[in-house]
Amino acid sequence: MKKITKKWSERFSEPTSEIVKRYTASVNFDQRLAMFDIQGSLAHAEMLKKQKIISVADFSAITKGLKQIKKEIITQKFKWSVDLEDVHINIENRLTKIIGAAGKKLHTGRSRNDQVATDMRLYLRDVVDLTIFQIKTLQKETLNLAENHIMTIMPGMTHLQIAQPVSFAHHLHAYYEMLERDKARFQDARKRINILPLGAAALAGTSFPIDRKFVAKLLKFDGVMENSIDAVSDRDFLIEYNANASILMTHLSRWSEELIMWSSPFFEFIEISDSFCTGSSIMPQKKNPDVPEIVRGKVGRVNGHLLSLLTLMKGQPLAYNKDNQEDKEPIFDVADTISDTLTIFAEMISKLTIFPNNMEAAALKGYSTATDLADYLVKKGMTFREAHGVVAKVVKFAINQQCDLSEIELKSFQKFSKLIDKDVFGCLTLKGSIESRKHIGGTAFNTVKAALKQAKQKMRK
Ligand code: ARG
Secondary structure: OOOOOOOOOOOOOOOOOHHHHHHHOOHHHHHHHHHHHHHHHHHHHHHHHHOOOOOHHHHHHHHHHHHHHHHHHHOOOOOOOHHHOOHHHHHHHHHHHHHHHHHHHOOOOOOHHHHHHHHHHHHHHHHHHHHHHHHHHHHHHHHHHHHOOOOOEEEEEEOOEEEEEEEHHHHHHHHHHHHHHHHHHHHHHHHHHOEEOOOOOOOOOOOOOOOHHHHHHHOOOOEEOOOHHHHHHOOHHHHHHHHHHHHHHHHHHHHHHHHHHHOOOOOOOEEOOHHHOEOOOOOOOOOEOHHHHHHHHHHHHHHHHHHHHHHHHHOOOOOOOHHHHHHHHHHHHHHHHHHHHHHHHHHHHHOOEEOHHHHHHHHHHOOOOHHHHHHHHHHOOOOHHHHHHHHHHHHHHHHHHOOOHHHOOHHHHHHHOOOOOOOHHHHHOHHHHHHOOOOOOOOOHHHHHHHHHHHHHHHHO
16 A cells, blocks of 8 residues: 555645544445446546536546556556545546546546445445345255155154154245245345435535436436435445345355254254365364354344444434445445355255155154144044044054054044044055145145246246
8 A cells, every 4th residue: 555644635734644544544445346436437427528517538538547447456456545545536546647637527526425325336236136146046956956855755843843744845945935035125125226326416416517317327227316415325225235135144044054953963854065064173073064054153244234234324414424434344244245155055055965764754753644633533523622632642642652643553543533434544644644735835745846836937037
């Protein structure tokens, strides 16, 4: 970083102190916005030329200078300076060095306040498009795995106790649905991200005859912000992205928790590929599910950033305040975390090994067809509450006999209720239980197959 010790402007009689400079500067992290800043400046300059606010010659010089700066940044030749505070001043300063006086005209009718809001929106628009694309990729991997496991039976659980048998594909489809809602939330947030604040200048607008709609069109924004004060001070779009990211991470964290449990020796439902695990430095036999654990851990930082952003905004009077500079590091970290998490998660899912026999054996253990027996009695005329009581007694009997419900003899069954007949065994098997849940959203194999097909078709649209 180059050192220049200079006062801020002629209004000041002393230069800014070194510590204050470092404390208030953002260039170390906002240089990440450089390409968006240049993109915004090019559009602004083009509008200034069209409106005859600057000359054609000045516009050509500005364009040439900005393109050169872009190259310097990409090739890492650009010298960033903390003395020049942020990405905006660094670039404008360099522009003036390259092209002279014309560089000083670029800021006509603009302020860093509407400039930075524009940069953040351009940045987040790209981010949200990537997030949506990555969610779709994870959804595809989820559906691919599900398609191979329609007939795989697992114990569905409530309270982490064996509840009722379900198709493993049905369980996976639940995650697909959660991701579908996540995707919709990001798509909806994009509508509010993609509105142009530029033209608001510092807060009140500008006396120059600007054409904001023209700039919006050049930058592919869907519209312009209707109030200049709101345009420079609004950071809802960042909070919304972060809130959506928190919900997405919550889903991935719940899924991670299941992957961790399922891969433990107590379950042995799945094996996570070696490339997603690590060993222990002391226990040679260990293979730890690090990736899902770290996903579960990373929710903390994403939720933390959400709280940072909400707190950042809560006491701010209108319009722009320097507080807003603190919006960048949290949102950059959220975006990076989400992108890495989605990439790695999709790959991990595509490489899972499933042990269907172990899943089915677990489903057999917990009297998971007890509800089916109760439903059977109801269909024969008993009330549900009464049936619930009868089946509880049957389960107690089976526990004492150390056998499954399907292994109880008909004669023994009939001691509990005369309504029970030999057709009872049809509903006591895991398959029979699953197959009977045929309504929309149920776990019957064919229903799940149809749900997966519908999901795949929706993804192709
Ligand atoms: N670095 C500032 C930020 O990130 C840019 C806007 C500064 N505006 C100002 N009036 N100081 O918010």
